[in-house]
Amino acid sequence: MSGPGRREVTLGVNGSRRELAVEPHWTLLQVLRDELGLMGTREGCGEGACGTCTVLVDGELARACLVLALRLDGQAVLTIEGMGGPEGLHPIQQAFVERGGSQCGFCTPGMIMTAKALLDENLEPADDDIKAFMSGNLCRCGSYSMIFEAIRLAAGRLREADAKR
Amino acid sequence: MGGSFIGESVLRVDAISKVSGTAAYGVDVRVPGMLHAKVVRSGVPHARIVRVDTSRARRIRGVRVALTGEDVPVRHGPILKDRPALALDKVRYAGEIVAAVAADDEEIAQAAAEAIDVEYEELPGVFDFDAALRPDAPLIHDDPRVYDRVEVPGLRVDPQPGSNLCYHFKLRKGDVEAAFGRADLVVEDTFTTPKIQYCHLEPQVAVAQVDGSGNITVWASTMSPHLLRNAIAELAGVPAAKVRVITMMVGGGYGSKVYLGALNPVAVLLAMRAPNKAIRLAFDRQDEFLTNDVRLPTRTTIKTAAMRDGTLLARKVATYWDKGPYALLGPVIVRNAGYCSLGPYRLPNAWIDGYLVYTNNQMGGGFRGLGVPQVAWAGEQQIDRVARELGIDPVEFRLRNAYRDGDVSVTGERLQSVGVRQCIEEAARAIGWGTHPRGGRTHRYGHGIACILKSTLTPSASFATVNLNSDGSADILTSAVEHGQGAHTVLSQIVATELALPLDRVRVVMQDTSVTPFDRSSTSSRTTFHMGNALQRAAVDVRRQLAQLAASVLEVHPDDVTFVDGQVQVRGVPHQSHGYGEIVSRAFGSPGTLVGQGSCFTKPIYDSMDPDTGQSKRPSVYFMYGAQAAEVRVDTETGEYRVTRLASAVDAGKAINPANCIQQIEGAAVMGLGFATMEELVSTEGRLLNPTFLDYKIPSSADMPDMISRIVEVPHPEGPYGAKGIGESSIATTAAAVGNALYAALGVQIHDLPIRAERVFRAMRGAATRPAR
Numbered sequence: 001m002s003g004p005g006r007r008e009v010t011l012g013v014n015g016s017r018r019e020l021a022v023e024p025h026w027t028l029l030q031v032l033r034d035e036l037g038l039m040g041t042r043e044g045c046g047e048g049a050c051g052t053c054t055v056l057v058d059g060e061l062a063r064a065c066l067v068l069a070l071r072l073d074g075q076a077v078l079t080i081e082g083m084g085g086p087e088g089l090h091p092i093q094q095a096f097v098e099r100g101g102s103q104c105g106f107c108t109p110g111m112i113m114t115a116k117a118l119l120d121e122n123l124e125p126a127d128d129d130i131k132a133f134m135s136g137n138l139c140r141c142g143s144y145s146m147i148f149e150a151i152r153l154a155a156g157r158l159r160e161a162d163a164k165r
Numbered sequence: 166m167g168g169s170f171i172g173e174s175v176l177r178v179d180a181i182s183k184v185s186g187t188a189a190y191g192v193d194v195r196v197p198g199m200l201h202a203k204v205v206r207s208g209v210p211h212a213r214i215v216r217v218d219t220s221r222a223r224r225i226r227g228v229r230v231a232l233t234g235e236d237v238p239v240r241h242g243p244i245l246k247d248r249p250a251l252a253l254d255k256v257r258y259a260g261e262i263v264a265a266v267a268a269d270d271e272e273i274a275q276a277a278a279e280a281i282d283v284e285y286e287e288l289p290g291v292f293d294f295d296a297a298l299r300p301d302a303p304l305i306h307d308d309p310r311v312y313d314r315v316e317v318p319g320l321r322v323d324p325q326p327g328s329n330l331c332y333h334f335k336l337r338k339g340d341v342e343a344a345f346g347r348a349d350l351v352v353e354d355t356f357t358t359p360k361i362q363y364c365h366l367e368p369q370v371a372v373a374q375v376d377g378s379g380n381i382t383v384w385a386s387t388m389s390p391h392l393l394r395n396a397i398a399e400l401a402g403v404p405a406a407k408v409r410v411i412t413m414m415v416g417g418g419y420g421s422k423v424y425l426g427a428l429n430p431v432a433v434l435l436a437m438r439a440p441n442k443a444i445r446l447a448f449d450r451q452d453e454f455l456t457n458d459v460r461l462p463t464r465t466t467i468k469t470a471a472m473r474d475g476t477l478l479a480r481k482v483a484t485y486w487d488k489g490p491y492a493l494l495g496p497v498i499v500r501n502a503g504y505c506s507l508g509p510y511r512l513p514n515a516w517i518d519g520y521l522v523y524t525n526n527q528m529g530g531g532f533r534g535l536g537v538p539q540v541a542w543a544g545e546q547q548i549d550r551v552a553r554e555l556g557i558d559p560v561e562f563r564l565r566n567a568y569r570d571g572d573v574s575v576t577g578e579r580l581q582s583v584g585v586r587q588c589i590e591e592a593a594r595a596i597g598w599g600t601h602p603r604g605g606r607t608h609r610y611g612h613g614i615a616c617i618l619k620s621t622l623t624p625s626a627s628f629a630t631v632n633l634n635s636d637g638s639a640d641i642l643t644s645a646v647e648h649g650q651g652a653h654t655v656l657s658q659i660v661a662t663e664l665a666l667p668l669d670r671v672r673v674v675m676q677d678t679s680v681t682p683f684d685r686s687s688t689s690s691r692t693t694f695h696m697g698n699a700l701q702r703a704a705v706d707v708r709r710q711l712a713q714l715a716a717s718v719l720e721v722h723p724d725d726v727t728f729v730d731g732q733v734q735v736r737g738v739p740h741q742s743h744g745y746g747e748i749v750s751r752a753f754g755s756p757g758t759l760v761g762q763g764s765c766f767t768k769p770i771y772d773s774m775d776p777d778t779g780q781s782k783r784p785s786v787y788f789m790y791g792a793q794a795a796e797v798r799v800d801t802e803t804g805e806y807r808v809t810r811l812a813s814a815v816d817a818g819k820a821i822n823p824a825n826c827i828q829q830i831e832g833a834a835v836m837g838l839g840f841a842t843m844e845e846l847v848s849t850e851g852r853l854l855n856p857t858f859l860d861y862k863i864p865s866s867a868d869m870p871d872m873i874s875r876i877v878e879v880p881h882p883e884g885p886y887g888a889k890g891i892g893e894s895s896i897a898t899t900a901a902a903v904g905n906a907l908y909a910a911l912g913v914q915i916h917d918l919p920i921r922a923e924r925v926f927r928a929m930r931g932a933a934t935r936p937a938r
Contacts, residue, residue, distance in 0.1 A: 049857070103649035104649030105188055
């Protein structure tokens with residue numbers, strides 16, 4: 001599978017170890033979509049301004065359209081596919097469904113990844129915390145209020161689950 | 166559980182696929198061996214094309230097709246066919262597509278695009294209304310009479326040679342000059358609105374493939390698969406039966422992605438030159454900013470006359486609309502917004518002029534609200550000025566003059582199903598009209614309100630089929646596109662209700678013009694009404710057939726057959742029920758399909774608008790009514806302000822899915838907020854300066870006011886369960902509501918959008934806020 005310019009890189013992707021041969025200028029977004037067939041992460045602007053392509057790399061927020069895949073050797077990437085799917089949704093995904101957090105849905109994967117980063121850091125975010133933290137993810141359909149409600153609902157459920165442990 | 170889903174906030178049928186990332190959009194389409202295309206855009210706004218040289222590009226290894234206008238001299242357009250697929254003799258806006266290439270991968274395609282040499286002879290351009298309409302102005306089209314045109318009912322589009330005026334809308338009612346003469350108060354002002362971008366997060370994209378028999382398949386991100394199919398058939402010179410458009414989830418449209426546009430013809434024409442190879446053409450964000458259509462910028466001069474008691478006597482308005490170089494949907498926008506530009510008020514005297522002007526600016530397209538946001542900015546702010554000068558509360562003023570059922574509109578229609586007064590009352594109540602915080606030494610609060618009416622595309626048609634499957638589940642065959650507005654969910658609710666099926670036993674199939682019947686488009690807030698009616702009728706057709714079969718199989722009268730929860734039962738025979746599938750297989754001795762069909766077309770009720778007077782007894786099958794109230798907090802020293810609360814009230818007729826309605830009402834309000842407070846495409850001499858999200862701001866979560874949304878229900882006798890349309894009502898009112906709130910707080914009006922802090926500052930200091938030109 002190697003081409004003349006390709007270099008090897010090993011990524012953890014949604015819990016699986018993947019060994020890939022990538023061109024040095026390929027972004028993580030290209031690798032996710034074109035090499036790994038993970039289509040849930042998409043491009044909205046290609047310049048890191050809209051948040052559509054947001055994923056987590058070693059737990060930190062990253063713009064897949066700007067990050068070069070080769071720089072992530074040995075790191076763990078979490079995409080929307082790793083959050084859950086039709087067989088079992090993550091509480092954040094479930095909350096988005098129940099509170100109508102998606103209209104066209106194009107921003108939704110990036111929104112959910114950013115919401116995960118927020119709730120990983122703070123399970124009791126105030127409204128202003130939510131607004132500020134999510135402000136790098138654009139939603140042109142204007143679902144922000146419902147997204148806030150979904151995040152509050154997910155936070156409550158995650159706190160409950162934590163308390164039970 | 167079967168039963169009625171009408172009025173239920175069921176979860177969206179597409180929600181799980183969207184939160185799990187498994188929903189498929191146009192950008193996700195992959196065909197094995199597909200080629201990748203890139204376009205070459207003109208960087209100059211007006212120029213003769215001297216030479217396009219693709220020879221260097223063709224020599225690059227991996228380049229399969231290179232195309233210029235000379236290879237395919239075709240023009241298209243929904244009204245006037247004035248737009249070339251690829252530029253021919255001239256380019257008329259910076260961003261116009263001049264050439265295109267298809268190659269083995271994107272990088273090669275990009276390199277090839279950069280290797281195409283274009284030589285231009287620049288021409289003087291026109292970039293504003295006044296320059297464009299001067300007698301000696303450079304002409305965008307030497308002779309528009311040479312273009313083929315499509316007849317549109319109630320529209321006379323007749324651009325003359327020697328002029329850049331594309332279309333002139335006129336409405337004349339009563340005697341405005343006499344009214345101005347006897348009124349107690351007459352005010353006149355001029356307002357402007359800028360061009361803004363759709364910014365749908367999924368860009369435009371198409372994958373086109375032509376097989377060995379000349380059959381064309383296009384996977385397209387479009388709001389109108391059948392319009393696209395017909396247009397592609399015409400472009401390619403083949404019967405529509407040989408063209409198939411497939412559409413999946415669409416990542417936002419808002420009025421973009423409707424006709425051929427800039428992208429689709431190029432994808433198809435490239436594919437026609439690469440037999441059996443799929444060609445993928447996707448715009449990136451910069452392509453979107455530079456080449457896609459924009460909301461038409463406007464300048465409106467409006468004059469209003471009233472009596473001391475607050476009764477409106479007359480309104481006279483002239484709006485100039487900047488079309489860019491090609492007609493597109495422009496005349497319909499100017500007409501439809503034109504006759505709504507005086508607002509939802511009783512007016513014995515009205516005079517409207519709308520001028521659609523060709524320029525070398527970006528292409529104006531149909532954008533959510535279809536011109537009403539632009540004219541409402543002017544008309545609704547002037548209402549507040551009249552109210553204030555007469556010492557009447559703005560809510561009270563509107564309630565005194567707003568339409569009621571039975572009133573006659575400015576076009577001469579006797580109106581029915583009018584919910585505007587209820588919307589005004591609800592919005593005012595929701596914001597707590599008049600009870601905002603007091604403010605302090607350096608800041609003040611204000612409340613503002615605005616209301617509108619908007620038409621829907623008439624005449625238009627929707628056709629649909631429902632297939633009852635062998636196991637009693639149902640396929641819903643509709644070309645209505647799910648672009649975020651929740652159409653697939655609402656339509657599922659209607660069919661499930663009429664067939665007495667649980668919601669998870671019906672499914673909307675993928676939009677595919679070879680399978681799903683004609684629908685005009687998923688635009689104009691028309692889907693719930695038109696496609697809802699069509700599918701309700703299709704489901705009833707299935708039920709009727711099933712009743713006949715059950716009657717024959719069970720040997721009872723069809724009138725005694727009832728449907729409950731996917732089961733056929735017989736009146737007076739309890740404890741017996743039969744699944745739909747059982748009835749079908751007993752009737753045919755085999756599994757089978759029952760096919761029901763339905764349609765909704767509004768031609769019979771439509772009264773064509775007189776092109777000289779704007780009169781029509783029924784120009785629109787229904788109107789959308791909405792009102793919105795804004796609360797602002799403004800710094801009186803700097804002009805900086807925040808919209809703290811925004812309350813929208815929209816007349817849905819009947820909310821089939823209330824939660825869905827709230828999504829659309831709030832979503833439109835957020836777009837309205839962007840138009841009001843921050844969005845502006847900035848150009849100089851036709852060249853865009855901010856083609857990026859870094860410099861073109863749309864609302865983010867940090868900009869959110871407290872949002873309150875209210876659904877008003879004034880049923881429409883012809884809508885499914887009384888439903889009308891709601892997707893555009895709350896985008897049109899925001900700018901004026903915010904402007905009026907600032908007016909209430911500060912006593913000064915802003916005339917130009919967006920309402921930037923600097924404009925507020927200058928207005929407070931008494932300086933003009935008109936953009937320097």
